[in-house]
Structure formats: structure tokens, C-alpha cells
Amino acid sequence: MNLFDKNKGAPRFIDSLQTGENVSWFYRLQEIVKKKTKNGDDFLDLTLMDKTGRLPAKVWNNVGEYHKLLQAGGIYRISGEIRDYRGKKQITVTHLRAIVSGDPGFDPGDFNETPPFDSEALLAEAFSLLDGNLSDPHLRRLSELFKEEYGPVFSQAYGAQKIHHAFAGGLLQHTHSLLKMILAIAPQYELDKELLLIGALFHDIGKTAEFKTQPALETTLAGGLLGHLVISLKIFLEMKNKVADFPEPLSIRIQHLIVSHHGEKEYGSPEVPKTKEAYLLHLLDLLDSRLNIFSEQLKNGDAQKLFSDFNQALGTRILLNK
Numbered sequence: 001m002n003l004f005d006k007n008k009g010a011p012r013f014i015d016s017l018q019t020g021e022n023v024s025w026f027y028r029l030q031e032i033v034k035k036k037t038k039n040g041d042d043f044l045d046l047t048l049m050d051k052t053g054r055l056p057a058k059v060w061n062n063v064g065e066y067h068k069l070l071q072a073g074g075i076y077r078i079s080g081e082i083r084d085y086r087g088k089k090q091i092t093v094t095h096l097r098a099i100v101s102g103d104p105g106f107d108p109g110d111f112n113e114t115p116p117f118d119s120e121a122l123l124a125e126a127f128s129l130l131d132g133n134l135s136d137p138h139l140r141r142l143s144e145l146f147k148e149e150y151g152p153v154f155s156q157a158y159g160a161q162k163i164h165h166a167f168a169g170g171l172l173q174h175t176h177s178l179l180k181m182i183l184a185i186a187p188q189y190e191l192d193k194e195l196l197l198i199g200a201l202f203h204d205i206g207k208t209a210e211f212k213t214q215p216a217l218e219t220t221l222a223g224g225l226l227g228h229l230v231i232s233l234k235i236f237l238e239m240k241n242k243v244a245d246f247p248e249p250l251s252i253r254i255q256h257l258i259v260s261h262h263g264e265k266e267y268g269s270p271e272v273p274k275t276k277e278a279y280l281l282h283l284l285d286l287l288d289s290r291l292n293i294f295s296e297q298l299k300n301g302d303a304q305k306l307f308s309d310f311n312q313a314l315g316t317r318i319l320l321n322k
């Protein structure tokens with residue numbers, strides 16, 4: 001039986017795949033890693049994508065042949081079974097091949113990932129929050145410059161390669177959440193709202209240069225050697241230098257928010273938070289990333305199960321079936 005002859009025309013987008021079904025469709029290879037099982041056998045750990053999302057894949061057979069054929073960024077016809085692994089869907093590949101010209105149903109437009117929400121509206125809302133709450137002229141100018149230079153990149157950027165907000169628009173969604181939470185919490189503790197808003201805006205902007213997602217997901221040279229905290233700091237300093245007479249103490253306080261937002265030296269922050277604002281930004285950053293992991297688990301988890309498998313980042317299994 002030739003699996004490729006079945007379901008020729010109907011697209012099998014990632015967000016519609018169900019556990020237990022067999023699928024044969026076109027997916028773009030975003031990442032490929034050759035690994036070894038406990039027994040020492042080779043297997044391939046893949047990440048596939050289309051415009052609706054990403055799907056992990058495992059290749060257990062013909063590993064050598066497929067490893068030679070596959071190139072990150074390429075589009076392939078992939079056949080296999082959708083299974084549940086640790087609360088997430090993945091495909092166990094039985095067969096794959098390169099696309100050929102005239103492949104029925106193939107549409108190159110199916111592989112441009114777009115944010116799962118109206119990113120232009122969210123971007124506009126983020127900047128209207130900043131505009132309505134920043135009174136310091138230096139910070140207002142900085143926010144305008146950010147919008148001009150990073151607006152379009154920012155609204156399409158991934159929030160991370162893995163773990164949380166790992167999708168187009170993820171960085172914007174994460175940053176927008178932080179802005180809203182800051183506005184709700186800062187008055188309660190008499191915190192410097194304006195400092196916090198600018199710190200949140202810049203804190204992860206370095207992620208736009210830490211890794212690339214096209215044609216394949218890959219850490220950049222700067223990302224691997226510097227990391228996004230340092231790149232964010234650099235972007236802030238370059239932009240701040242374009243604002244006339246930017247006060248140095250204010251600049252240092254913003255820099256502190258950027259470099260301390262991971263909270264601990266072992267998590268990549270060269271300094272731990274030493275101001276109330278820096279402490280809040282760190283906790284909000286953690287809160288938003290953790291809650292996003294919950295949301296992703298609930299979205300991708302097996303609806304038949306009561307609890308997810310153990311989630312490394314959350315340190316527990318979570319309740320799936322309410």
C-alpha cells in the first residue's frame with residue numbers, strides 16, 4: 001500500500017491533527033537532531049511546522065538514509081502516526097520523501113507561520129499603553145524609536161525557541177502581558193511604573209537576534225555567544241544614545257532591569273534584582289512564562305487523560321481534564 005496515494009487533496013494542518021490518526025502530508029522541517037536511544041541505536045528528533053503551528057516528530061527507521069536526505073528548512077512529504085508523548089502530540093514517522101514538482105495539494109503559502117492572533121492590533125495596543133502611561137520625554141522618545149525600528153520584527157518574533165511562547169508573535173504576546181500586569185500592580189506597591197514599562201519593552205528584545213526561525217530554527221552566533229540579556233542591553237544602549245540628554249542614572253536603572261530579569265546568576269543574570277522594580281519584572285516574567293506553559297499543555301494535551309505527563313519546566317504533572 002502506498003500511503004502517498006491517500007488523501008491527496010485535503011490539507012492536514014498541524015492544529016487539526018488528532019492522536020491515533022495516520023497522516024501523510026507536507027511539513028517544513030524546522031529542526032533536526034540525530035540522537036541515540038539507551039540501546040545505542042540512532043534516531044532522529046525533528047520539529048515540523050506549517051502555518052498553524054509546530055509538531056515534534058521521531059524517526060526510528062531508515063535513520064541513515066533520512067538523515068542524509070533531510071535538511072533543516074526543507075519541505076517534505078511526511079507519513080506517520082500521531083501519538084501522545086508527555087502530554088503533547090507528536091508524529092512517529094513511517095516514511096518521508098522530498099517534495100516533487102506538481103505534488104497534488106502542495107501550496108508554498110502553507111508554510112509561512114503567522115501569529116495565532118491579530119498581531120497588528122496587539123502591537124497597537126501595546127504602544128497605546130506605553131503612550132498613555134509614559135510622561136518622561138526621554139522614555140516617550142525611546143518608546144517611539146523602539147516602535148519605528150523594531151515594531152514589525154517584534155510583532156512576528158518568537159518568544160523563545162522552546163518551552164514558552166515558542167511561536168510567531170510570542171514575544172509580542174509575552175511583552176504585552178507584562179505591560180498590562182505592570183499597570184495593574186505598580187500602583188499597589190508605589191513602584192516606578194514608567195521605569196517598569198520601558199524595562200519590560202526592552203527586556204527580551206535581544207531574542208530577535210538570539211535565534212532565527214527562517215528557513216530553520218537555529219541559534220545565531222551572537223545568540224550562542226552572548227545570549228539575549230546582553231543583546232537586549234546592547235540594543236537598549238544603542239537606542240538610548242539616539243535620545244538627546246538621556247539621564248545616566250535612569251539609563252543604569254533600565255539596564256539593571258534588563259540584566260537582572262532572569263532573577264538568578266545561574267539562570268544567566270549577571271546581577272540579581274536589587275530594586276523593587278527589577279524584582280517585580282523578574283517575577284512577572286516568570287509568572288507569564290509559566291502560565292503560558294500551562295496554556296500550551298492544556299491546548300496540546302490528550303483530552304482523554306486526566307493529567308499530563310511530567311512537565312520539566314513546571315516540575316509536575318498538570319490537570320488536563322477539568
Ligand SMILES: [Fe+2]
Nearest residue numbers: 203204228261
Ligand atoms: Fe529573558
Ligand SMILES: [Fe+2]
Nearest residue numbers: 174203204285
Ligand atoms: Fe521575558
